[in-house]
Amino acid sequence: MKQKAEIQMADIVFIGSFNPAIFSPAWFASKKLIGETESEGSDVKVIHPDITMFELPWFRFYTTRDHFSVLSEQEVYFSSVFDLAVGTFQLLEHTPIQAMGINREFHIQCDSEKEWHDFGHLLAPQSPWEGILKKESALKKIEICEKYSPENPLDGKLTVIVQPSNRVRFGVFFSINDHYSIDAQEKASGSKKIISRLQKKWKESNEKSETIVSAIIDKFLKRS
Amino acid sequence: MNTALAETYSNFSRVETNETFLREDEKPIEISEQRIRSFLNESKESSTQPHEEAKEKNDSNILPFPLKDDQPLIALAPKMQIQHRTFNSSIKWEGYVIKVYNDSFLARITNLSSKYPDEEVEIEKEAISKDDLPLVKAGSVFNWHIGYETEHGTKKQSSIIRFRRLPVWTKSDIKIAEALEKELNNFLYF
Structure with a gap:
């Protein structure tokens, strides 16, 4: 099994109240959050008061009235995703945002079909199912989350999903969602609180996600 | 099957998961698959009728689905392609x-x-x-x-x-920085 992901993705999602129609590539370019040439070459799917979707070669943008998402599948641009998200809501600082997700996805290639199954069996052992299921069991999806501590809401809530990859043959897909939310009083301050939390947590959250994936692969490779 | 009916069929998955639809008066209602199926049968027969007339004919708990081909129930958002x-x-x-x-x-x-x-x-x-x-x-x-x-x-x-297109400095950021600078100067040269 390879330690390095074949495909990676970084995605910043905000939940709040947005005005999708203003988010056009030209608007981002006018605010110098993307380049002019990039803006001209963008693939606009839709710009509408309810939804805006467009793509550039390095990122995808999607927003509805209550959801804002910017993602990239090219590691060199992950910092640009952060810059775009932070820059946007430093300009639109009165936009009410109540929650944020720093999401990472990894598609890891296994060396063989056997290794692929073995990895699934490590996470979801077959033994409890022996005699219950008629045929051999296989892992379809597993979702694990860290216990949320209400005393430390700033720590966020981490959820890891592992399932077979649909993009890499005999690949394992990891999806990690690091979720942060703020209370109603903080929400009244617009986007400042959540943006400041994003600035504080971005690096830490990314490192945490990468460590989780490499640690579980390490554990698998070192199994006796 | 006309477009509106096709769109309505696509809503069956929502019904099966027992999701609740909201009407204009925001009173939550549950719509069973059986009721939608009976509505669709009626709609097929009356698909040439004007929208308002057809709405009156329907059960009060059924959402007013548009019945003409040129009045789709919902506009589906374009799908994002997997980046190649x-x-x-x-x-x-x-x-x-x-x-x-x-x-x-x-x-x-x-x-x-x-x-x-x-x-x-x-x-x-x-x-x-x-x-x-x-x-x-x-x-x-x-x-x-x-x-x-x-x-x-x-x-x-x-x-x-x-x-990097690092976050822009807003006017309020500059004001805060200037105030801090002033405070620091006062402290240092007091």
Whole structure:
């Protein structure tokens, strides 16, 4: 099994109240959050008061009235995703945002079909199912989350999903969602609180996600 | 089957999961699959009737579905395609510009993939995208990754330099900074 992901993705999602129609590539370019040439070459799917979707070669943008998402599948641009998200809501600082997700996805290639199954069996052992299921069991999806501590809401809530990859043959897909939310009083301050939390947590959250994936692969490779 | 009916069928999955629909008066109602099926049968017969007339005929708990081909119930959002271009970084540096020359710039770079000491390098401006050229100034931060770009299954080695578009300074940020500077000056020269 390879330690390095074949495909990676970084995605910043905000939940709040947005005005999708203003988010056009030209608007981002006018605010110098993307380049002019990039803006001209963008693939606009839709710009509408309810939804805006467009793509550039390095990122995808999607927003509805209550959801804002910017993602990239090219590691060199992950910092640009952060810059775009932070820059946007430093300009639109009165936009009410109540929650944020720093999401990472990894598609890891296994060396063989056997290794692929073995990895699934490590996470979801077959033994409890022996005699219950008629045929051999296989892992379809597993979702694990860290216990949320209400005393430390700033720590966020981490959820890891592992399932077979649909993009890499005999690949394992990891999806990690690091979720942060703020209370109603903080929400009244617009986007400042959540943006400041994003600035504080971005690096830490990314490192945490990468460590989780490499640690579980390490554990698998070192199994006796 | 006309477009409106096709769209309505696509809503069956929502009904099966017992999701609740909201009417205009915001009173939650549950619609069973059986009721929708009976509604659809009625609609097929009355699909030529004007919308309002058909609405009156229906059960009060049924949402008023448009019945003409040119009045779709919902507009489906376009699907985002899977990106066929991916970039896998092998070596990653983060750097900042020290000095800008006519055709190149001097930068200090830190290897993020291993613990090598920082290096000073001269990078030609030709390696920078047209959009990023105005960002090449002393102090600007950039990412430099060397790796493999895969597009439609074809792999090629590639090097990308991307300048950070670091968050803008807002007027309130500048005001806060100026106030802090004043406070610090007062403290130091008191």
